[in-house]
Amino acid sequence: MSEPDSQSQEQITVVLPDGSELEVASDATVEDCAYEIGPGLGRDTVAGKLDGELVAKEEPVYDGVELEIVTDGSEEYLEVMRHSAAHCLAQAVERHYDDVDLAIGPPTDEGFYYDFDNLDVDEEDLAALEDEIEAIIAEDYEIEREDVSIEEAEERLAGEPYKLELLEEFADENDTVTFYKQGEWEDLCAGPHVDSTGEIGVVELLEIAGAYWRGDEENTMQTRIYGTAFEDESDLEDFLERKQEAEKRDHRRIGNEMNLFSIQDVTGPGLPLYHPPGKTVLKELEDFVEDLNKDAGYDYVETPHVFKTDLWHRSGHYENYQDDMFIFDVGDDEFGLKPMNCPGHAAIFQDQSWSYRDLPIRYAENGKVYRKEQRGELSGLSRVWAFTIDDGHLFIRPDQIRQEVEEIMDMITDVLETFDLEYEMALATRPEKSVGSDEIWDRAEEQLENVLENRAHDYEVEEGDGAFYGPKIDFAFEDAIGRSWDGPTVQLDFNMPERFDLNYVGEDNEEHRPVMIHRALYGSYERFFMMLIEHYEGRFPLWLAPEQVRVLPISDDNLGYAHRVANEFDDFRVEVDGRDSTLERKIRAAHDDRVPYQIIVGDNEEDDGNISVRDRFEDQEYDVEIEDFKQHLEAEIEEQRTQPDFLQD
Incomplete structure (x- = not known):
């Protein structure tokens, strides 16, 4: 590619990772920007990141965007290569099977998958598909991107119902869409991809599963083929060894062998039954947290499993969580199983008058909550409909924020260090779907950032990953085979006190808003229990073991x-x-x-x-x-x- 004309009349500014600014033409692409930085970088560009979003190198930039260039030395390169491997899988399938309907084929953290309809395939067929993928890679087809009008795209996708459905959504926002072509095969896709199939390293197909179209159980069940791709054989072998170790530690298998829990048709999906050995472990985990709560001055409360939806409207959960809630009518009233415990705790606090001398008020509850996950996403204890949070909610004065957050962080690190778990922290900021003013959010994020900075903790900033009511500090920990799990959290909330009109009388005899803190030391018992089963491979420490x-x-x-x-x-x-x-x-x-x-x-x-x-x-x-x-x-x-x-x- 030749360098872009730097003399364009209209210029925009992009921000590079080191904070420096680069002026480019208003119609510049990611690749154009790379060439502006240097010809070598331009030639090496595979993709880009615009404000953190991975995009094709042909994607236009815009004024003020934060730009990262992705090359084959970037962490994101593997994701790009795996996306291209997913296309090779779809091409191989269409070479071997007639009348197959293509759905979607994205990269994942561990590889990729592609969903197909009208595909009759089993595990024994994967070897032949792998051979075909290797042939496609050996052919070293150029992967060509093409901008196509909506009308032409409709013609190209005639007879592809799922692609046409996607196209209809794209057409609402765009005049054109992009196709990627390799050899005789093409697909509607936004990219990014590597330049040719020959740049894909080694591919292995892993398993076949069923998946509902768009994750909706009301839709067609499709055939999903999972695979993975790496740059070289040794990386693939390391991955397969880790995968084999993970399968050996699968909590569903161990849970059955040790009689810990079951999920039966009689209860429905995502509703675990804990057998005596499993409940023994859970009870020990509960007792451990209860001792920590007692030492930290928490009072235990209990809230019902179901509330009128008036409460969820007031808390903001209805507008933000309605699709994930179990909602039903009783007479003229609408009720919902609680997706969170916090509104109930706010209602308890609201039920009496408080002085500034009374604060902080600390409530704790091992509260069962319910989330209506898609059936296809349910898996053992890792994703369920009913789970229990070792919940804590604090109502405090603004001047108590730092001390209370620090004490909660001490409790969390006590838990993680008890299990000898390595952990990392992240500050999660305001998501797109949220409640409250910019001023409230800025104040809350600043408070948590100050705590992390004052304690000299290393942490990442996860833009947009906060709760809908406030920012949070999340803890992620590693298990025995290096997998990362989300777990404990401490969340600052200036919004729910506003929604529930919570007050305390200050030293000036005026009413003031308390600050609400949400915290969980495990995250949820189910997910933490699942992790412990796999971390210890069922060989629990003596104090947890069902039989000692x-x-x-x-x-x-x-x-x-x-x-x-x-x-x-x-x-x-x-x-x-x-x-x-x-x-x-x-x-x-x-x-x-x-x-x-x-x-x-x-x-x-x-x-x-x-x-x-x-x-x-x-x-x-x-x-x-x-x-x-x-x-x-x-x-x-x-x-x-x-x-x-x-x-x-």
């Missing part, structure tokens, strides 16, 4: 002593394996059931009045005094150690 100790008699002759030993440990969750089976099988069963400790008793132990102890690492110690082991268990639980360590000293 299992006593294994070597023979039936030792069964009576085994029960007497178990009685010595009745302060713990202990079971006796009294089955008529060999010791080796009992040990293997306890290991498979992920029990932290096994106590083995035979004739020698019974004669000496002691025990042998075996841990989940398959280490064993003989001639252990019962009282010594009890004291160790008490200390391990009290200190909430992450791994059994009786035999690790």
Whole structure:
């Protein structure tokens, strides 16, 4: 490409990542800007980011835009390449199958997918499609972008119902749309893409699933093929190893093996049933948070599962969450299952008069909430209809913001460090769909930023990711295999006190608005429980384990002593394996059931009045005094150690 004419009469200014400004012609594209910076960068440009949004290099820039140039050395390059790999998948499918209707095929965090209708394919067919994709890559087709009028696009897409539906939406905002062509195949697409199929590295197709068109369960169920792409084989192999490890840790499989929970047809999707072992873990998590709340001066409250929708209109949830709420009529009144606990807590605060001396008021509730997620998005405990938040809401004076936010952050870091989790923080700012004035939002964001800066925390700014009522500090943590999870949060809210007309009497005897803080130390019990199952692969720390100790008699002759030993440990969750089976099988069963400790008793132990102890690492110690082991268990639980360590000293 030749350099653009820099003598254009009309000029606009774009802002580069280092804060410097670049003047370019008013009709300049991302690629033109790259050439203005330098010919080498222009030649290397693959795509761009305009105000954080990934776009094709042919996309026009606009005055004041924040511009980033994407090359093959950028983090975003993999996303661009995977988008092109999705096109190769669709091209391969249409080469192998007749009368297939194309839907959509975006990149994802781990790869890409493409949705098809009228496609009869199974896992055994993926190898042939992979071979075809490799052939398309080897052909090194140029990936050509073309601007097309709406009328011409309609002609090209005749017989493609899903593409025509997308085109109808594009036509409301544009006079033209873009197609990308590679060889004999083309697709309606905004891009961006790499320059040719030969630039795509290695591709592997992963699985087949069903997906509703546009994620709406009222629409057609389509066939979704998932795949991934990397620049080289070693990166692909690393990914496949991580994927295999993740599948081994899948909380749905482990949950079934350990009898933790089930999601049955009788309850409906996204409504988990917790079995006794699973509830045991949840109860320990609840007790841990309740102790933290008690130490921090929270009072527990309880709100109903359902309210009149008058409350949700008042809080702003109805206008912002209506599509995600379960709403129903009772007589002449409309009710809704609560999607959040905060309006109920605001109503409790509103029910009495407060002085500035009373604040802060801190409410806590393990509150069940309900979100009407699409059925196709529900998965185990990671996305459900009913979940429980370890919710806390504080009503404070403005001068108390810094201290209260800092104390909440201390509670959150206490939780994460207890589980030995690495974490990062982010400041999430005002989203497009929100309530409240610019002044209120600016003030709230500034307060949270000051807390982070004053404590010298490293953090990212996530533009537009705040709650609809206020900005927040989000914590993300890593599990044992390096996956990142969203969890705890602290949110500042100047809006709900306004909507509920909340007041306290100040030192000047005038009424003042309190500030409301929303906080959760886990995020939700369901998602945190799911993460812990996978993080520990079901091998919970002793204090969380559903069964902490299992006593294994070597023979039936030792069964009576085994029960007497178990009685010595009745302060713990202990079971006796009294089955008529060999010791080796009992040990293997306890290991498979992920029990932290096994106590083995035979004739020698019974004669000496002691025990042998075996841990989940398959280490064993003989001639252990019962009282010594009890004291160790008490200390391990009290200190909430992450791994059994009786035999690790």
